[in-house]
Amino acid sequence: MNALKKLFELRESLATYEQELGLDQLSEVEKSVLALIVHQKNANITAIIKHQYFAKYSLSTIKRAVGVLLSNAMISATQSKVDKRSMILSYNK
Numbered sequence: 623m624n625a626l627k628k629l630f631e632l633r634e635s636l637a638t639y640e641q642e643l644g645l646d647q648l649s650e651v652e653k654s655v656l657a658l659i660v661h662q663k664n665a666n667i668t669a670i671i672k673h674q675y676f677a678k679y680s681l682s683t684i685k686r687a688v689g690v691l692l693s694n695a696m697i698s699a700t701q702s703k704v705d706k707r708s709m710i711l712s713y714n715k
Contacts, residue, residue, distance in 0.1 A: 648690070651679060655687040659697055660713045668708070 640646050645653055658673060659665045670676055670684050688711065691697040695714055702708040 649687070651683060652687045652690050655684065656691055656696060656713070659691075659711045664702075665711045666702070666708050667711075 658670055697711050698714055699709040699711055702710050
């Protein structure tokens with residue numbers, strides 16, 4: 623039971639941080655994609671899809687989440703210098 627109590631406290635704390643950062647209007651997958659982009663250098667849609675955390679999500683769900691983040695100007699996409707087919711996603715501070 624202590625583990626469940628601690629889990630709830632962590633969720634509550636996370637919700638507070640998300641609200642302070644203005645992320646409370648995003649869906650859970652959008653928040654998760656944003657967190658990965660901030661965390662991982664040279665993130666792109668392929669890297670997101672291949673990450674085990676996102677295994678339960680479809681490609682269209684990830685693309686939709688990236689689209690929302692781009693349209694809200696929370697992230698930007700720039701063409702990779704290594705692979706011209708790839709767009710590198712980065713957080714707009």
